[in-house]
Amino acid sequence: MARQRLRVTVEGVVQGVGFRPFVHRLATRLGLGGTVRNSGDGVTLEVEGEDGATDRFVEELRREPPPLAELRSVDVEALAPLGEVAFCVLTSSAATTASRILVPPDVATCPACLEELRDPSNRRYRYPFINCTDCGPRFTIIEALPYDRPQTGMKGFELCPDCRREYTSISDRRYHAQPVACPRCGPRVWLADPRGEAVDTPDPPGQAARRLERGEIGAIRGLGGFHLACDGSSAAAVERLRERKRRPHKPFAVMARDVDAVRRFARLGPEEREILEGWRRPIVLLEALPDGPLCAAVGGSSAWVGAMLPYTPLHQLLLESAACPALVMTSGNLRDEPIICEPDEALAKLGGVVDFFLLHDRPIVNRADDSVVALMSAAGARSVSPVRRSRGYVPAPIALPRGGPSVLALGADLKNTCCVTRGDQALCSQHVGDLEHPDAADLLGDTARRLCTLFGVSPELVVYDLHPDYHSSRLAAELLPGAATLALQHHHAHALSCLAENLHDGPALALTLDGTGHGTDGAVWGGELLRVDGLDFDRLAHLRYLPLPGGDRAAREPWRMALAVLGQALGPRLPDAARALPPFSARPELAAAVLALAGRPGACPLTSSTGRLFDAVASLLGLRQEATFEGQAAMELEEAARAAGDLSESFPWRRVGDTIDLLPAVARLVDERLEGRSAAELARVFHNTLAAALVETSAELARITGIATVALSGGALQSRILHRLLVDGLQERGLRPLWQTRVPPNDGGLSLGQAWAGLLRLARPAP
Secondary structure: OOOOEEEEEEEOOOOOOOOOHHHHHHHHHHOEEEEEEEEOOEEEEEEHHHHHHHHHHHHHHHHHOOOOEEEEEEEEEEOOOOOOEEEEEEEOOOOOOOOOOOOOOOOOHHHHHHHHHHOOOOOOOOOOOOOOOOOEEEEHHHHOOOHHHHHEEEHOOOOOOHHHHHHOOOOOOOOOOOOOOOOOOOEEEEEEOOOOOOEEOOOOEEEEEEEHHHOOEEEEEEOOOEEEEEEEEOHHHHHHHHHHHHHOOOOOOEOOOOOOHHHHHHHHHHHHHHHHHHOOEEEEEEOOOOOOOOOOHHHHOOOOOEEEEEEEHHHHHHHHHHHOEEEEEEEEEOOOOOOOOOHHHHHHOOOOOOOOEEEEEEOOOOOOOOOEEEEEOOOOOEEEEEEEOOEEOOOOOEEOOOOOOEEEEEOOOEEEEEEEEEEOOEEEOOOEEOOOOHHHHHHHHHHHHHHHHHHOOOOOEEEEOOOOOOHHHHHHHHHHHOOOOEEEEEHHHHHHHHHHHHOOOEEEEEEEEEEEEEEOOOOEEEEEEEEEEEEEEEEEEOOEEOOOOOOOOOHHHHHHHHHHHHHHHHHHHHHHHHHHHHHOOOOHHHHHHHHHHOOOOOOEEOOHHHHHHHHHHHHHOOOOOOOOOOOHHHHHHHHHHHHOOOOOOOOOOOEOOOOEOOOHHHHHHHHHOOOOHHHHHHHHHHHHHHHHHHHHHHHHHHHHHHEEEEEEEEEHHOHHHHHHOOOOOOOOHHOOEEOOOOOOHHHHHHHHHHHHHHHHHHHOOOO
C-alpha cells in the first residue's frame, strides 16, 4: 500500500491529560512513525505509514481520546512522506500569540493512585501528593502556558531519579505528569498548633483525624485553599465552629469517605452518585435523611445537605483515618473574605478560630473554592444546575454562538466571577465571592489580570454592571487603561448569560428573577420579563413596584419588606389584621414607624424584586424575620412549600399594563393565615401563584411578539419548585424554555452574559 504522512493539529483540553502518551501508544500499535509535541495551539503531531493505518489513527483519535481530554477541533493536512518509521515525543514549542490552548481543570485522585496510596509496599504509600497523568492538580498550580512543570507551582521541587524515570518514560502512567512527586523529592505535610509551631507526629493526616474525632476544629490546607473542618456528628463542635466563624445559620458542606457513608445521611440516586464520584468532585446538594448521623446544626433549617467525596490524597487519608460519619468542610475564611490559601495568612487570621493546622508546602497559584451543584427536575428530566462554578470546572471553556476580539467582563458584587473571551470561547474564572470586603475586591482585579495573562489575550472592551457603586464597576475604569468600556444592565446580562450558554443568537423573551439589580429607571429591579435581541432589550412586564424600607437593610430584615407589602395589600384593614402577624408582634413601635415610612410616597426606594417578595411572604408566615445570609428567607419559604407536597391551588393576581400585581394573592394569604391555615400550604400556594402569573404573562407576550423562546435566569431560579413550575408551565403553553446548566443562574453566571454582550458590541458596525 502507498505511504502517507499526515499533520494533525488538535485543539481543546489536550495538555496535562495524557494526550501525548496516548498518541504515542496509538501510533506504535498501528506501526506508524512520526512525532507529537505540545504547541501554542494545543497539540501538533505527524504520523507516517500505510495510508490505511494513518486513516485508522485519525479515526481512533477522534473516537476514543483519553478520558480527561476534550477535543475542540482536529485538523488534518496531507504531507509528503519522509520515510520516518519511529515515533517520538518532542519537547513543547513556545506559545504563540494566537494561542488556543485550554487549561485542564483540577482532577480528583484516580483509582490507580488510590490503590498505590493504600499499598504498604509502594514507595508512595500514604503520600498526600500522589498523582499521575490521569489525576491531580492542574489549574490551581499553573502559572503559564504551555502546561509544563517549569511553568507550574511544582518548579521548585527537583525530581528524584525514580520520579524522573517515570516522568520521562513514555510507557509510564506518570509520563509528563507535571505535579509528579514522591516523599523523597516532593511537597511535605505537617501538623501545627494555633501559633504555627510544628507538632511532632509521624502521621500528620492521621493525627489530624484523631483530633477532629475529639471535637477539635482544624484548618486543612487543600488543593485550592483552606477548609475549616470538624466532626459533622458533633453538635458541640459544629456550634463552636459556627460561633468562631460568625456563621450562625448558613448550611455547612460535609465530606464523606465514600458513597456508602453518604447514604447514611442523605438520599442518593444514580444521577447524584455519578456526579459525586466523577472526576470533578463538586459539592452536591442532596436531600438530608431526618434521622441520619449528622447533627442538625450542620444544615441549620435546610432539608438539604451539601456533600462531597475526597478529591485529593490528603483528604482521602484524613477521611480514611477518621471514624466520623462525615467531616464538615467549609471554606477556610472569615466572614465576607476570600478563601485563604497561604499558610502565613491562615495563621494570622485563623489562629483564633481553629485548634490546629494541617499544612503543606505545595504552592497554590490559583485559589479555588469547591464547586456546588444541584439537580433540578423539570420537563420529565433532571439536569445539573451549578450553584457555584469553581474547582473542577474552571477554566473549562464555554462555547459562544460566535467569536470576535477579546472581551473582559467583571460580573457584579455578589457571587462574583469574571470572564474573558478568546475567539468563540468564554473562559469564566473561579468563584471570587462577594466584593464588600476589600480583599475580595482586590482578588477580582488579580483574577482578571491572571486570566488575561494565562490565555494570552488583550481585551479591547471591558464590560461591567450598570450599578455605579459596585466595586466591580469602579474597577472597570482602572483595570485596562485604554480599553473601551460598556455598562450593561444587570438583568439584561442575566438573560444574555442564559442565551449564550444555550447558543441562542436571536430574539428571545427572558424571565430574570433575583434579589437586586440596578434598573434603567433608578429602581431596584428583580422580577422582570424582557424582550432581548442581542444588545437591545425592552422591559415588557415586571412585578409590581413595592417600597423598600431601609434600602439594603430590607434584605437582612425581611420583616421590613413584610410591612411594606402589608401596607400596600391591606390598606385600611391593616390595623386589625396586623396585630396577630409576626412583623408586628416582636417590634410593634418600630414596625409602626417602618410602616409609616413605607406608606409615604417617595420616602423609600422602589423594587420589583422577586427575592424581596419572597422575603415578605416568609416573614408574614412567621418563617424568618432576620436573615444572616443572602437568600435565607427565600430558602426557608421553599422548604416550607416543599413540605406541603404537590398542591395545585393558586391565589388570584392581576396584570395592569406592564405590571404583574401579586398583592391580591398576599391579601388572600394573610386572610387564610389568620384563619389558621398552615404556613407550609400557604408557602406552596404562593409559589404556584407566582409561577402562574409569570407563565401566563409570558404566554400572552409570546403571542403578541411572535417569540416562543423564554430564557430563565437569576438567583430565584435556584428554587427547585419555581424552576419546575416555570419550565413545565411554559412548555405546556407551547413555548421553549431555556435554563442554565453550564454557569449558575445566580450572579455567578453574570460575567458570561456581560462577555457575550461585549462581543456583540464589538461586532456592531460603527454608527
